[in-house]
Amino acid sequence: MIKTLKILLIIAAFMHAPFVYAGKLIWKVSASGNGQFTTIQSAIDHIPNGPHEFISIQIEAGTYKEKLFIKKSAFELVGAGIDKTIITQSIARDAWRCDHVDDWGVATVNVDSCSKINFKNLTIENSYGFDHTTAINIPCAADTSKYKLVQPNGHQMAFRSFYATRLKFVNCHFKAFGGDTMSPWNTTDGMFYLKDCVLEGGVDFYCPRGWAYAENCSFLSHSGSAAIWHDGSLHEDAKTVLVNCNFNGFDGFNLGRFHRDAQFYLIKCHFASNMSDTPIYQVKTTNTLSWPGRVYYDGCSGGNKNKFYKNNLQEAKGNPKAAEINAAWVFGNRWNPLKQ
Secondary structure (H helix, E strand, O other): OHHHHHHHHHHHHOOOOOEEEEEEEEEOOOOOOOOHHHHHHHHHHOOOOOOOOOOEEHHHHHHHHOEEEEEEOOOOEEEEOOOOOEEOOOHHHHHHHHHHHOOOOOOOOOOOOOOEEEEEEEEEEEEEHHHOOOOOOEEOOOOOOOEEEEOOOOOOEEEEOOEEEEEEEEEEEEEOEEOOEEEEEOOOOOOOEEEEOOOEOOOOOOOOOOEEEEOOEEEEEEOOOEEOOOOOOOOOOOOOEEOOOOOEEEEOOOOEOOOOOEEEEEEEEOOOOOOOOOOEEEEOOOOOOOOOOOOEEOOEHHHHHHHOOOOOOOOOOOOOOOHOOHHHHHHHHHHOHEEE
């Protein structure tokens, strides 16, 4: 099947025309000109606004220094390999907000109110914290002092979505040094599925809002007071679930935190021995929490001597069993990511 697809892509590139394979319309992005498009953004812009066939945008190996703005639905971006196709920008959120009124454009990949989008076999990077190792003072019209000190470990979003839902990420690497690396935000009806992904960054570098399921993923903390975060403040059922995931980082890194209503499930996760003994904790906040303290573990291992992650699934609403906790349990009949 893979060989056939490669042959068809070569033919399509030669003819500069899309083709249909396995029920999908296939487009190719190649910076060298061997496809229908030379940039990822131009392929995305070519997607119809109205109803259309699901489109697979196949991206050739290489480094694409693009900032993507996505306002289209029902398509996928498929790279040549998790660290072979790299989409990268260098953006400090603190600097961005000096000249912009909102976060549209603050990330390497920015997604608006869209749905049914897949990301596969690629890296999405915000390189600011790797490019800048010291703080810099910049002119900032939005700041009262007219200057702002931008830190190398500040907020640096590789992925940021606004009110999007049914987003699927498989074999992807989300890379930043600072916080909020992977930010799929939609407390109303956001549903996000991750499998076989690598995520790294600073504080709250994986911070979904709504419903999120991550399986077989690796998390690497470079800095900050917590690796993961969740906001489920609009719905009691909203949750973030992590199954068979690994956590590593700097000495004494913390697992997670929240300052809005949240619900965490960690099943069969493994923690590095240098992780702190600090449980997922509530940050001091003025927010009123309707369902506080919902953090559940089952079958986790590693960590330091105190092992705060004792099995407590029986305390969760509905008394779920670990074997029941999967993507279908998280999203119910609203979405089956395995069929998208």
